[in-house]
Amino acid sequence: MAYTHNHCSYCGGSMRISALSCGDCGLTYGGDFYTPRLYRLGADDQQFVELFVLASGSLKQMAQLLGVSYPTVRNRLNKLIGVLKEEKQKDEIRKQKILEDIEAGRISAKQGMRMIDAI
Numbered sequence: 001m002a003y004t005h006n007h008c009s010y011c012g013g014s015m016r017i018s019a020l021s022c023g024d025c026g027l028t029y030g031g032d033f034y035t036p037r038l039y040r041l042g043a044d045d046q047q048f049v050e051l052f053v054l055a056s057g058s059l060k061q062m063a064q065l066l067g068v069s070y071p072t073v074r075n076r077l078n079k080l081i082g083v084l085k086e087e088k089q090k091d092e093i094r095k096q097k098i099l100e101d102i103e104a105g106r107i108s109a110k111q112g113m114r115m116i117d118a119i
Contacts, residue, residue: 006035006040006041006042007042014040016032016033016034016035017033017035018030018031018032018033020033033118034091034094034118034119037084037087037088037091040087041080041083041084045080045083048076048077048080051065052077059073059074059077091119094119095116095119098112098115098116099112099116
């Protein structure tokens with residue numbers, strides 16, 4: 001496994017954001033923040049998505065830019081679609097767990113809704 005900025009260099013697990021800081025004034029927020037699905041992709045997949053957008057979604061143009069065949073680009077896109085669907089499903093499971101925690105009284109509705117909005 002290639003380690004990227006969003007994977008632990010020790011165990012390979014997913015990194016999570018636990019603090020956000022303002023570069024101007026130094027204000028820092030701490031907590032357990034969920035990361036956007038695209039951030040959770042590896043660096044190569046993030047670059048692929050960026051190129052896809054810049055190529056206006058043209059797989060033919062991407063094949064030319066990458067120097068590979070159209071079917072190769074299509075297969076890579078299909079793999080990436082699968083990964084994003086899995087990440088979306090994980091987010092839905094997280095939302096369901098939060099709703100269960102609200103219902104069980106482990107967290108307040110207000111806190112739960114903030115957590116769901118952050119996903």
